[in-house]
Amino acid sequence: MKRQYFGTDGVRGRVGQLPITPDFVMRLGYSAGRVLLDDSAKRQQFKHGERPTVLIGKDTRSSGYMLEAALEAGFSAAGVDVCLVGPMPTAAVAYLTRALRLQAGVVISASHNPYYDNGIKFFSEFGSKFDDALEARIEAGIDAPLGCVASAELGRVRRINDADGRYIEFCKSTFPNDMDLRGLKIVVDCAHGAAYHIAPHVFHELGAEVSSIGAAPNGLNINKDCGATATAALSEAVLARQADLGIALDGDADRLIMVDAQGEVYDGDQLLLAVVRSRLRKGPVAGVAGTLMTNLAFEHALAALGIPFGRAAVGDRYVMEMLRDKGWLYGGENSGHLLCLDRHTTGDGIISALQVLTALREEGGDLASLLGSLKLYPQVLINVPLSKGFDWQGSPLIATSRQAVENRLVGEGRVLLRPSGTEPLLRVMVEGKDAALVKACAEQLATAVREAVE
Numbered sequence: 001m002k003r004q005y006f007g008t009d010g011v012r013g014r015v016g017q018l019p020i021t022p023d024f025v026m027r028l029g030y031s032a033g034r035v036l037l038d039d040s041a042k043r044q045q046f047k048h049g050e051r052p053t054v055l056i057g058k059d060t061r062s063s064g065y066m067l068e069a070a071l072e073a074g075f076s077a078a079g080v081d082v083c084l085v086g087p088m089p090t091a092a093v094a095y096l097t098r099a100l101r102l103q104a105g106v107v108i109s110a111s112h113n114p115y116y117d118n119g120i121k122f123f124s125e126f127g128s129k130f131d132d133a134l135e136a137r138i139e140a141g142i143d144a145p146l147g148c149v150a151s152a153e154l155g156r157v158r159r160i161n162d163a164d165g166r167y168i169e170f171c172k173s174t175f176p177n178d179m180d181l182r183g184l185k186i187v188v189d190c191a192h193g194a195a196y197h198i199a200p201h202v203f204h205e206l207g208a209e210v211s212s213i214g215a216a217p218n219g220l221n222i223n224k225d226c227g228a229t230a231t232a233a234l235s236e237a238v239l240a241r242q243a244d245l246g247i248a249l250d251g252d253a254d255r256l257i258m259v260d261a262q263g264e265v266y267d268g269d270q271l272l273l274a275v276v277r278s279r280l281r282k283g284p285v286a287g288v289a290g291t292l293m294t295n296l297a298f299e300h301a302l303a304a305l306g307i308p309f310g311r312a313a314v315g316d317r318y319v320m321e322m323l324r325d326k327g328w329l330y331g332g333e334n335s336g337h338l339l340c341l342d343r344h345t346t347g348d349g350i351i352s353a354l355q356v357l358t359a360l361r362e363e364g365g366d367l368a369s370l371l372g373s374l375k376l377y378p379q380v381l382i383n384v385p386l387s388k389g390f391d392w393q394g395s396p397l398i399a400t401s402r403q404a405v406e407n408r409l410v411g412e413g414r415v416l417l418r419p420s421g422t423e424p425l426l427r428v429m430v431e432g433k434d435a436a437l438v439k440a441c442a443e444q445l446a447t448a449v450r451e452a453v454e
Contacts, residue, residue: 010121029074031141055087062219091348191227289331401448
């Protein structure tokens with residue numbers, strides 16, 4: 001069944017437009033609450049008078065207050081208790097839900113998007129994202145009449161005041177006990193997001209000299225010219241402060257990008273390889289999952305190490321699915337979503353940074369020598385507008401052009417055609433060892449797509 005509201009990472013959209021409206025979000029909370037109650041009853045999880053409890057965290061967008069209140073109302077009307085933790089990284093909500101033995105966690109965030117967007121994503125009692133079947137059940141109940149349990153059965157709301165400290169200690173526990181970060185000067189870019197009051201403390205308490213940028217949220221500046229999607233500010237800060245390295249998170253702190261002392265930027269593929277090599281020192285690595293966008297050089301580097309590699313669809317949700325299916329522990333995207341399932345149940349920018357810093361301490365040297373060993377192949381991405389209903393997969397012109405481009409690359413590169421999930425665009429991507437050839441091939445294929453669409 002095609003989902004109407006849930007996408008690859010929960011429900012997301014422009015604030016004030018369906019589905020990110022107070023009315024819809026209240027209905028979403030009510031429907032989710034009824035599903036949790038139904039499941040709890042089937043499992044005979046609670047004694048008479050006890051209720052499921054949901055934890056709600058958010059990032060720093062001004063709309064978070066409104067959506068938090070709407071969710072509270074929906075859950076309470078359904079008869080579900082609520083715990084509030086305020087601004088909190090997505091991964092922190094996953095951890096706290098599991099650690100406190102709650103029945104679900106909810107994050108109000110649109111991740112790396114601008115402040116005028118927002119979203120809702122759900123985590124299970126095990127700290128993993130809701131599966132498709134559970135999201136489908138919630139979605140099916142959204143348009144049902146909004147009810148309300150009797151006054152004595154209404155869900156109650158309380159605030160967890162020590163959530164920050166709990167999560168800081170959890171993050172630190174993923175770094176080796178016999179290591180510290182003394183002697184390192186680090187700049188942390190919090191993207192004016194959910195980790196602004198957490199991330200700097202983690203690295204400081206492990207011994208690093210820490211300074212922060214992007215740590216003054218005002219509700220409207222999240223991800224604005226900062227964070228993992230805009231690293232120029234971090235590069236400038238690292239150079240200006242003569243730091244050893246920089247750490248960039250996004251608005252909900254589940255992405256990680258890093259910068260070396262020279263201001264050079266390292267993406268998720270390079271960071272993941274460092275983590276995998278670190279784990280390989282301690283024992284075999286069964287396999288690593290990437291996505292269709294993972295750089296071909298990363299795949300070749302894993303092959304040289306004798307490590308199997310698989311490509312999932314774009315989105316950390318699909319990387320996670322592949323890891324579960326294959327029983328692997330490590331995966332990620334070049335955007336900076338990294339998964340280390342031996343440390344956490346979901347992607348976590350802070351914990352990912354600590355795993356890279358572990359590798360740095362093991363190998364010695366600096367970030368450039370650690371991460372620069374993976375020389376990424378040139379990659380050109382061209383977005384071509386599509387007319388509504390156009391069957392690009394059935395186009396003979398596109399198929400012929402694609403075959404011609406693949407023949408030009410002769411095994412030294414690859415082609416990817418991928419429709420956008422949010423816009424009427426076909427993403428034409430070509431990568432390979434020869435930059436000039438890659439550029440020419442991408443333009444050749446994009447031109448063919450444009451001609452086919454016309």
